[in-house]
Amino acid sequence: MENVFVVRPFSTTSIGWWYAERDQLDLSPPYQRKSGVWTQKDKAYLVDSIINGYDMPKFYIADFSYASGDLNTSGRPYAVIDGRQRFEAIFDFLDGRVPLNSDIRYLADNSIRLGGMTARDLEREHGRILKRIESFNLSVMSVITNQADRINDLFVRLNKSKPLTGAEVRSAMSGEIPTYIRTIAAHDFFARYVGFSNQRKQHENVAAKLLLIEHRGGFVETKKTNLDRFVAEALLTESEFSYTASTVQENLDQMSRVFGQGNALLRSSGMLPVYYWIVRNHIGVPQLGTLLKDFERFRADHVTHPAVVAFNAVSRSTNDELSYRVRYSVLSQFVEAGGVLDASDFVMPV
Structure with missing residues (x-):
């Protein structure tokens, strides 16, 4: 035979x-x-x-x-x-x-x-x-x-x-959300400003997080399970996501102006949702990009400051809701204080 x-x-x-x-x-x-x-x-x-x-x-x-x-x-x-x-x-x-x-x-x-x-x-x-x-x-x-x-x-x-990443799986799912995620990930901010790879759709992964946070109107957990459910549940609702997607893109326009190209703060993706929410709510603050850089120097020079201690304590779990809320609160107080945050003025996030 x-x-x-x-x-x-x-x-x-x-x-x-x-x-x-x-x-x-x-x-x-x-x-x-x-x-x-x-x-x-x-x-x-x-x-x-x-x-x-x-x-x-x-x-x-x-x-x-x-x-x-x-x-x-x-x-x-x-x-x-x-x-x-x-x-x-x-x-x-x-x-x-x-x-x-x-x-x-x-x-x-x-x-x-x-x-x-x-x-x-x-x-x-x-x-x-x-x-x-x-x-x-x-x-x-x-x-x-x-x-x-x-x-x-x-x-x-x-x-x-290799097994598919969460972003690769979501990209293949049906409905309007994957389309909006891909559109957001194609924004110039991801193409020219961020410093992390897109080899396995990391840009789409961050885009999904931003879309979810914007849709919810605040921080939520952004682990794979929650992102997958967001895409799946969108198929079962009559919610309109086009406005949310356009809002995300408008804020990415602002982020491009705040950070500029080659900014070391954008080398990894873990802080992107926090920076997104900071820019969204503090775009009128003068020298916002400079203040965000100043905070990294402040972290290095004041490791025992209660604000830095709180920030560092949650920084390992970047996708947790509590981590987002604490990091945002600390960074907001630093920005609103003009980069001079006394320990006595710091309000511990809850």
Whole structure:
């Protein structure tokens, strides 16, 4: 028999179909890594994504249903090349071994509480949601081959690439928010003024934070989970984001004038949301850019000053709401005091 290597889409199949046929699927072929890589929380998070309609990467299956051979060590018609952890997560949930995470939110109806529920609980209390899981269609690629080295090579290639960053995932999501994020990230401020790389869409990551903060009207946590939920929930609301996006861009115009090119303060992204809010609320302050530079010198020269102590204490957790509020408060007081902030005048942020 001549060498064969064909990769083509498997006929569309739902989770319910794969679950019913799970005894026909070899999850442990020789090239697979061991199971147990995912925690219970990881598995439940995947089910959360399915319930809320998120897409997931393709599965790759060695398809021996056309012609079996030496590669088919288990005698089953299918063997997993890529997607074992996801299959195991789905099967474990439907078998009742994995409950949903306590912080799950059902985006289609926030009044429904699903935290801690198993598949049996869903069947009893929310049958429609369980049906939604079972009818979810997986994107599966069928690999037909009699060459072990080609399967091994495919497995290595699929698992060697870097995982997507949060910004890359959000960029691929639907709705208007990803478009606004990309537009903001293309602003001249990011192209010419900031000093950090955009190799993996770091500019879009900061743009998403600015858009979220502007939309909320104040500081909130800007970790990946919160940014992803912002993009997802925007699809379910009738909020108008064009005004918010244009406000962000107008403030970036102001930031370009305040900081200028080559400013060392813009070498990293952690302070960008704080600077954004400072410029937004203090644009009328004379020599604002100079005062922001002066604060860095003040930090270096007055390490025991209560303002500096408070600022430094929260600076490691740059995406936390408290960190934003404390850093903004300290910097605001310094700016409003004209760069001369006595310890007795400093008001500790709460």
